[in-house]
Amino acid sequence: MAFAFLWLGGSGIDRAAMNARRLPGGAAAAAAERWRVDSLDKVKGATQFGIDVRLRGMKVATVKACPAFGGKLAAVDNKKTRAVPGVVDVIRISNAVAVGAS
Numbered sequence: 001m002a003f004a005f006l007w008l009g010g011s012g013i014d015r016a017a018m019n020a021r022r023l024p025g026g027a028a029a030a031a032a033e034r035w036r037v038d039s040l041d042k043v044k045g046a047t048q049f050g051i052d053v054r055l056r057g058m059k060v061a062t063v064k065a066c067p068a069f070g071g072k073l074a075a076v077d078n079k080k081t082r083a084v085p086g087v088v089d090v091i092r093i094s095n096a097v098a099v100g101a102s
Contacts, residue, residue, distance in 0.1 A: 058102075059088055065096040073097065 041047040066073055076097055078090035084101075091098040 059100050060102075061091075061098045061100045063093070063096050063098045071095060 038047060073092065073095050076090065076092050078097075081087055081090050081099060086101045087099060088102060089100040091100070
């Protein structure tokens with residue numbers, strides 16, 4: 001059962017008037033005739049999203065938040081983290097730590 005059918009049932013909207021405004025063949029037939037041009041690439045894993053973009057010289061930051069809801073970060077000892085190759089900066093946020101790396 002379509003959501004629109006359930007929604008219209010309790011809204012007081014005249015379903016016959018709504019159906020008269022639909023496309024020939026009904027909404028379901030109209031939707032079946034349209035193809036999503038990006039579906040095949042998504043299924044194959046070929047679609048590139050914004051998070052997938054990598055540019056030369058680009059740095060990436062990873063944020064680790066406090067595991068306790070409403071918790072606050074007590075301290076950060078970033079000496080070992082900064083010693084890791086590729087780490088550019090360690091930034092303390094109110095309740096999290098961000099590590100920037102190449």
